[in-house]
Amino acid sequence: LRMELNHVERLGLVGQMAASITHEIRNPMAVVRGFLQLMREKSPASLEHYYRIVMEELDRANGIINDFLSLAQNRVVKMELYRLHEIISELTPLLWADANLRGQSIEVRLDENAPLLMLNHKEIKQLILNLGRNAMEAMGEKGKLTLEMKLQPDGVELYVTDTGPGIPTAQKERLFEPFFTTKSKGTGLGLSLCLSIMERHGGRINVESEEGLGTTFIVFFPFVSERIEA
Numbered sequence: 001l002r003m004e005l006n007h008v009e010r011l012g013l014v015g016q017m018a019a020s021i022t023h024e025i026r027n028p029m030a031v032v033r034g035f036l037q038l039m040r041e042k043s044p045a046s047l048e049h050y051y052r053i054v055m056e057e058l059d060r061a062n063g064i065i066n067d068f069l070s071l072a073q074n075r076v077v078k079m080e081l082y083r084l085h086e087i088i089s090e091l092t093p094l095l096w097a098d099a100n101l102r103g104q105s106i107e108v109r110l111d112e113n114a115p116l117l118m119l120n121h122k123e124i125k126q127l128i129l130n131l132g133r134n135a136m137e138a139m140g141e142k143g144k145l146t147l148e149m150k151l152q153p154d155g156v157e158l159y160v161t162d163t164g165p166g167i168p169t170a171q172k173e174r175l176f177e178p179f180f181t182t183k184s185k186g187t188g189l190g191l192s193l194c195l196s197i198m199e200r201h202g203g204r205i206n207v208e209s210e211e212g213l214g215t216t217f218i219v220f221f222p223f224v225s226e227r228i229e230a
């Protein structure tokens with residue numbers, strides 16, 4: 001009888017547990033949300049403010065559960081050939097609308113000739129949204145978010161740059177830890193999810209930041225290798 005589980009088996013177990021626990025939590029939450037909606041319709045307008053807060057907090061908790069699930073499952077995702085610039089283009093209107101509401105601007109510099117990459121479309125969308133939202137949350141009005149693709153000999157780099165306050169050196173090492181956050185309403189799961197997404201893609205994610213000047217997250221996607229490893 002083997003008492004020790006290997007890394008993959010252990011991950012599988014944690015993933016299964018996470019899936020069933022989150023399922024059990026999500027169900028009662030959905031019921032609570034449904035009844036809240038009904039109560040809201042029958043309640044005096046003076047209570048509207050409270051209902052809004054309760055609903056928002058419920059949705060926030062749901063978001064945390066979803067992020068946690070993706071993190072804990074570390075599942076094997078389906079990789080397909082995509083052009084990175086096409087995924088970024090799909091997200092640009094979303095990011096632009098968000099920035100617009102905050103009085104910020106966006107610049108996107110795509111390389112449409114970059115080779116195809118092996119990606120999970122849904123995960124890379126999530127990664128770009130997480131980095132984009134973090135950048136916008138860090139900047140004040142008049143801030144500028146830049147997304148830029150750079151072709152390298154061995155892959156494609158994506159630079160997500162903001163003109164925010166930057167990240168203190170002491171915090172830099174902790175950014176990618178699950179639940180590390182400096183925001184009152186943050187989950188601290190965004191960057192740890194980005195890191196696990198890039199690990200699954202065989203890529204990298206790094207940060208360069210200068211206090212007072214801004215921050216750049218650099219994401220590296222390796223080219224599809226033709227070489228077959230023995």
Ligand code: ADP
Nearest residue numbers: 134135138181182183186187188189190191215
């Ligand atoms: P959350 O956004 O919920 O706080 P994240 O994992 O996305 O969690 O980010 C963790 C922390 O990293 C943030 O709370 C913030 O302190 C820091 N951070 C992330 N992106 C930036 C950025 N672009 N500029 C400054 N700080 C950042």
Ligand code: MG
Nearest residue numbers: 130134190191
């Ligand atoms: Mg975040």
